[in-house]
Amino acid sequence: MSDDRLLVPQDLDYFHAIGLAAVAFARLEWNAVWCCHRLQTNYIQTIEPARMTAGTIAKDLMLLFLRILDENLRAKALSFADEFKAIVPDRNAKMHGKPGTATNGDQRLFRHGCELTINDVNDFSDRCVTAGRQLNDLLHNDLLHNELAETCTVVLTP
Template sequence: MKDDRLRVPTDDAYLHSVGLAMICFARLEWNAVWCCEKITSGYLQTVGRKTAGQIAADLVTLASAHPNAAVVASLAGPAAEFKRLVVRRNDLMHANPATSPNGDQRLFRRSVEWTIADIDDLADEFVAAAGPLNHHLHHLL
């Protein structure tokens, strides 16, 4: 029914943190996608059925096979970092809802609570990793 989502117990600060982290990851992921497209024209048409993990694996492969050795050297690290962060994003997105010891509704992964500080730190990692990919996209590829 309309507005049933409002029955889910949450707090605005937590929702803001999770939502912002997801937007930060989406920007990172699309920088990776566009780098793949710049390396292999037509890649964009393949992403509809790919997971972030598959996109990360593609970027690692395409970066390592680039004909320009300077691009290989400079893109390998950012591609590997994107791949690492996909796992961390999955830890957040595939977390389970539960009640924290203080009674707040939170997400937990492997019995560890995702706090606002943890989520914000992860979002900062997403933004930091997007920068080098964006630089490659607009200046090196």
Template structure:
């Protein structure tokens, strides 16, 4: 029925934090995909055609950066690929969280522990920070990068 979603007893601030975390992760994930496309052309089609999970994309990104010619930027990309892999786990903990009632009687998600708004905000901040670093490399170093 219309407005049945309003019957779910969760605070708007919490849901907003979940949504922002999900959105900022999606932006990060696609920044990774676009970086992979610059490093290894046609990567984007493989991601889309195979409907790769974020974890699989992270593994491919690690492989692609490892196979680049040595440079300071390659090292930065390798570090960011490893960071992305860790952030996939953060995202999975959130998005695969189980609904629960916290000790404060608030509706929350739980993964390894109860996920609070601050956790969601910290996750979103981490997703954006990594994405910004990748974006700088995408429009800097990778702008003129020629795959070997």
């Protein structure tokens, strides 16, 4: 290992926030994938061959949730899908930012000329964790009836 990565000026708090945001989003995205997989057999196997993006997964999640026959479950699930869909462009804005130097000299990511602060990144991470927890509860939380449990019994319209 060459340690060339250490040539990048480092702000450990900022890097920590960016890293946590990346992991928080990945966890959210995979909760969405698992929800799709529970409603559509072998969905997970389609992700890599189809080179699915988070945006595609968000659309698939919405389409599958729209097909849930139970009105109460559909309404709840759709609100969770809406939030995931809204987070995807925010992830793109943050994780595809341009590197630059802030007015105080700190290295930051910028989007459309605006600095992404630690608070911006932390707020994004919080949104990801909240949205991911909602989807995860559909999969695993007995208190919420884990409707999409591994032996999923949710009925979809054709």
